Amino acid sequence: MLVDILITLLKIFFILGVTVGFFAPILTWVERKQSAIMQDRIGANRADILGFRALGLFHCIADALKMFTKEDFIPRGANKILHTLSPIVAVIPAIVTFAVVPFGGEYNLFGKQVNLVISDLDVGILFVFAVASLATYGYVVAGWSSNNNWSLLGSMRTASQMVSYEVTMGLTIIGVLMVYGTMRLTEIGAAQENFFNWGIFLQPLGFFMFLTAAIAENKRIPFDNPEAESELVAGYFTEYSGLKFGMFFMAEFIEMVTIAALVTILFFGGWQIPFVSTESITSLFDFLGTTASNAIAMLIHVGVFFGKVVFFIWFQMTIRWTLPRFRYDQIMNLGWKILLPLSLINVLVTGAVILARS
Amino acid sequence: MELLIFYPIAALAVVLALFVVFNKSPIGSAVSLIGLMLCLAGVFIGLSAHFVAILQVIIYAGAIMVLFMFVIMLLNLKDDDNVIWKSREGNTLLTVLTGFLVLGILYKIISITLSADSSKPAKIMESFGTTAEVGKSLFTTYVLPFEVASILLLVAMVGALVLAKTKID
Numbered sequence: 001m002l003v004d005i006l007i008t009l010l011k012i013f014f015i016l017g018v019t020v021g022f023f024a025p026i027l028t029w030v031e032r033k034q035s036a037i038m039q040d041r042i043g044a045n046r047a048d049i050l051g052f053r054a055l056g057l058f059h060c061i062a063d064a065l066k067m068f069t070k071e072d073f074i075p076r077g078a079n080k081i082l083h084t085l086s087p088i089v090a091v092i093p094a095i096v097t098f099a100v101v102p103f104g105g106e107y108n109l110f111g112k113q114v115n116l117v118i119s120d121l122d123v124g125i126l127f128v129f130a131v132a133s134l135a136t137y138g139y140v141v142a143g144w145s146s147n148n149n150w151s152l153l154g155s156m157r158t159a160s161q162m163v164s165y166e167v168t169m170g171l172t173i174i175g176v177l178m179v180y181g182t183m184r185l186t187e188i189g190a191a192q193e194n195f196f197n198w199g200i201f202l203q204p205l206g207f208f209m210f211l212t213a214a215i216a217e218n219k220r221i222p223f224d225n226p227e228a229e230s231e232l233v234a235g236y237f238t239e240y241s242g243l244k245f246g247m248f249f250m251a252e253f254i255e256m257v258t259i260a261a262l263v264t265i266l267f268f269g270g271w272q273i274p275f276v277s278t279e280s281i282t283s284l285f286d287f288l289g290t291t292a293s294n295a296i297a298m299l300i301h302v303g304v305f306f307g308k309v310v311f312f313i314w315f316q317m318t319i320r321w322t323l324p325r326f327r328y329d330q331i332m333n334l335g336w337k338i339l340l341p342l343s344l345i346n347v348l349v350t351g352a353v354i355l356a357r358s
Numbered sequence: 359m360e361l362l363i364f365y366p367i368a369a370l371a372v373v374l375a376l377f378v379v380f381n382k383s384p385i386g387s388a389v390s391l392i393g394l395m396l397c398l399a400g401v402f403i404g405l406s407a408h409f410v411a412i413l414q415v416i417i418y419a420g421a422i423m424v425l426f427m428f429v430i431m432l433l434n435l436k437d438d439d440n441v442i443w444k445s446r447e448g449n450t451l452l453t454v455l456t457g458f459l460v461l462g463i464l465y466k467i468i469s470i471t472l473s474a475d476s477s478k479p480a481k482i483m484e485s486f487g488t489t490a491e492v493g494k495s496l497f498t499t500y501v502l503p504f505e506v507a508s509i510l511l512l513v514a515m516v517g518a519l520v521l522a523k524t525k526i527d
Binding site: 131 | 412
């Protein structure tokens with residue numbers, strides 16, 4: 001009992017450390033560097049400690065310091081409680097999502113089966129959707145409580161955009177659930193041990209639609225109408241400063257990691273390595289004993305999982321710095337007139353294929 | 359142990375429900391309603407109906423309330439003390455009928471609760487409340503009510519579209 005609690009706590013600290021402690025700050029630097037490379041600039045490299053620049057990595061620290069020390073401003077006429085609450089509501093769901101995302105398989109360590117997921121819920125992927133749909137309120141209420149017309153317009157765009165793309169996202173997932181016959185993300189990951197069972201081969205259309213809808217949910221360029229700088233100043237967070245703005249900022253980057261992790265686990269085999277089964281790794285290191293060989297397999301799998309996650313983060317950033325912002329009506333047309341019918345057809349075709357094969 | 363979780367959640371749900379009614383600002387009411395939905399989801403989890411709880415969050419707290427908020431913002435309803443809510447003329451009959459309906463439902467709930475044997479907990483299957491189990495009973499035992507409900511929703515959707523379309527044209 002005590003050991004189980006300890007293991008769960010370790011997993012929680014690991015996930016928190018990786019997402020909030022590592023990815024969120026590092027990604028601010030990566031985004032700057034990538035935009036610099038793509039636009040042929042040298043990029044963020046001014047921050048230095050004693051003349052030592054470390055490729056501009058100190059900008060992460062500078063950013064954090066800046067956000068902590070800036071004045072926390074609440075505009076006149078704003079609803080103080082909701083104005084303070086909404087950035088928290090925006091950032092917490094992004095982190096909580098990771099509770100059901102497995103970052104490795106099941107390993108026998110010291111005679112104990114350790115499952116590398118914080119909570120293996122029966123409703124699995126639905127939990128992700130439930131939590132993600134709550135994040136919407138953070139953005140919607142933020143704009144309303146700011147007592148600012150730009151903010152209000154931004155949050156109205158957020159509400160309509162997130163509701164539209166949630167529908168597509170849910171319907172794309174149904175295809176994946178039908179193929180694997182389970183909602184547990186651990187079982188979906190385990191079912192992809194065979195390379196040709198990967199979601200990308202079984203649900204190719206589903207992958208593209210899921211990624212599109214997910215980026216739209218995250219409100220990044222090309223779907224960043226809710227915060228369109230050239231139209232709405234900064235959209236829903238116009239009136240936010242200091243750490244409250246930092247929370248919105250952080251939520252966006254953590255959501256990027258979440259999307260990458262979900263795409264990895266649903267469509268790209270999660271922690272699995274193509275043509276290399278868990279048994280082959282453990283049997284290769286069998287001379288070290290069960291625990292040691294399992295631990296090696298675990299380390300390799302976690303490494304592979306986060307390697308794939310990093311790849312998809314890079315992929316999202318490339319999209320962000322390649323495409324211009326869509327117009328509002330284009331976003332709505334894409335969501336309701338193209339993606340929604342396509343995802344319905346996808347469900348239909350998947351069902352027909354499953355029926356024909358059984 | 360279960361009561362330790364149930365009572366705080368239930369009490370919070372009641373308080374939030376009161377907030378929904380007595381809050382002056384529409385958005386405040388909407389936010390309280392979201393909190394209320396989340397509390398109900400908590401109660402469902404206490405009854406080991408995980409799937410229903412998650413659906414409660416996704417559909418009611420997640421999707422429907424976002425639309426409520428969207429409408430409130432679109433109409434830009436602000437806290438206004440000048441608005442006095444009056445019941446419409448000629449609605450007395452409807453009000454009385456609705457009151458009787460609610461009384462009937464309350465009577466039914468109370469009579470079921472009183473007749474239930476609460477001395478020992480009811481036996482439930484190991485798989486109770488899982489997605490597979492809910493899906494099975496929806497598509498076998500309760501397939502008719504399920505289909506009727508979905509057709510009702512479809513009709514409502516088509517109706518809303520027709521109403522909106524005639525306005526636009």
